[in-house]
Amino acid sequence: MNRFRVSKFRHTEARPPRREDKQLQIFDPRTKPRASQSTQAHENSRDSRLAWMGTWEHLVSTGxxxxxxxxxxxxxxxxxxxxxxxxxxxxxxxxLVPLLDPDSGLLVLAGKGERQLYCYEVVPQQPALSPVTQCVLESVLRGAALVPRQALAVMSCEVLRVLQLSDTAIVPIGYHVPRKAVEFHEDLFPDTAGCVPATDPHSWWAGDNQQVQKVSLNPACRPHPSFTSCLVPPAEPLPDTAQPAVMETPVGDADASEGFSSPPSSLTSPSTPSSLGPSLSSTSGIGTSPSLRSLQSLLGPSSKFRHAQGTVLHRDSHITNLKGLNLTTPGESDGFCANKLRVAVPLLSSGGQVAVLEMREKRHREV
Structure with missing residues (x-):
């Protein structure tokens, strides 16, 4: 007779219960561990996602x-x-994976296993979810990430950039507004959050709600790096010989963005935003005609993103030949994440390993 018996519960493990009450709850861990607000969100108990609009008041949910x-x-x-x-x-x-840009209010909806992206404009003042455009992808989407606005080609009127994770590559999709690409449009690019923390963790936990200081996306207002060395002291000009600095406004997107860049004009198709810019610019005679202004007063305000189009950027900007990726991430995951310099993708290995890749600026060379 055996002295030891095999339990029928030997493969049982403790797992957190899945919420089936269909409730949308808001928590503030600094005040109390329980939910501060709760409401019924979506009637189906399948996976749901949330995205804040950068303020304390509004948020977007998918389900x-x-x-x-x-x-x-x-x-x-x-x-x-x-x-x-x-x-x-x-x-x-x-x-649906919600990718929300709080500065512009543009919302991109990406579905895993699909070949299409939906772009909407969130307008809390009306309120409305207005459709903007749809973009057809070249391959099946396994994950999606939003590039920070500081990495956009603002002089090419690129208002949004989404990174698509496919089976073997990372593909950038740029959303452009057809306007003149020789000047900075302040209505398309308001100030965005910078990279300097507003407070430390202890102050935040004590109740400090300071927000991150915003920075301008205008290339003329960005600080330009200069040569510094501990061996060579900086030269200070004399007061009588100092000349006022003349700041030139950069033309094009050569120095206006970081990370990926939009393709040159010789590689774009006739339907790309760069070729449609002069004909649909806001300074044309059609945009300032009295008849159009009277029509807009009757129909209400029109969106500045109504002519935006999403296109897959040139293949030179793709990160290809990726192997060993974990493409079976759960529904509450975006699949991977990115900032203006790097991307992080999950690997198909034990221990939850993650690969960090550099997003270097690439440009197509004309032969």
């Missing part, structure tokens, strides 16, 4: 309704009993 249709809702935390606006897309099984 499924009772008919298993994918839907998007806009919420105001001050009136949390019902959604401000909502829209229904389709009956696909993939969970």
């Amino acid at each position: 499924f309704n009772q008919m298993r249709e994918r839907e998007v809702k806009l919420w105001d935390t001050r009136f949390f009993s019902s959604a401000l606006a909502s829209l229904t897309l389709d009956t696909s099984l993939g969970c």
Whole structure:
């Protein structure tokens, strides 16, 4: 007779329970461990996602309704009993990944296992979720990430850039507004959050709510790096010989962005934003005609992103030949993440290893 018996619970492990109450909850860990606000979000208990709009009031959620249709809702935390606006897309099984740019209000919806991106403009003042454009991808999407605005080609009117993770590559998709690419458009590029922390962790935990200081995206206002060395002291000009510095406004996107760059004009198709810029610029006679202004007063304000188009950037800007990637990430994951310098992708190995890749600026050389 054996002295030891094999338990039938030997393969059992403790797992956190999955929420089935269909509730959207907001937590503030500095005040209390329980939810400070709660409401019913989506009627289906499948995967849901959230994205804050950069303020304390509004957020966007994606999920499924009772008919298993994918839907998007806009919420105001001050009136949390019902959604401000909502829209229904389709009956696909993939969970929508919300990529929200709080500065412009542009929302990109990416579905894993699909070949299409949906772009909307979130307008809390109306409130509305207005469609902007749709972009067809060349390969199946396994993950999506949003590039920070400091890495955009602002002089080419690139208002948004999304990175697509496919089976073997990372593909950038740029969203351009067809305007003149010889000047900086302040209405398209408001000040964005900088990289300097506003406070330290201890002060934040004590209740400090200081926000990160914003910086300008205008290339003429950005600080230019200069040569410094501990061996050579900086030369200071004499007061009587000092001349006022003349700042030249850069033309084009050669020095206006970091990270990936948009393709040259010789490689763009006739439907790209660079070729449509002069004909649809805001300074044309059509945009300032009295008849158009009277029509806009009747129809309401029009969006400055209504002519934006999303296009896959040149292949020289792709990161290719990726192997050993983990493409089976859960629904609450974006698949990978990125900043203006690097991307982090999960690897198919034990221990949850992550590969960090450099996003270097690449330009196509004309032969």
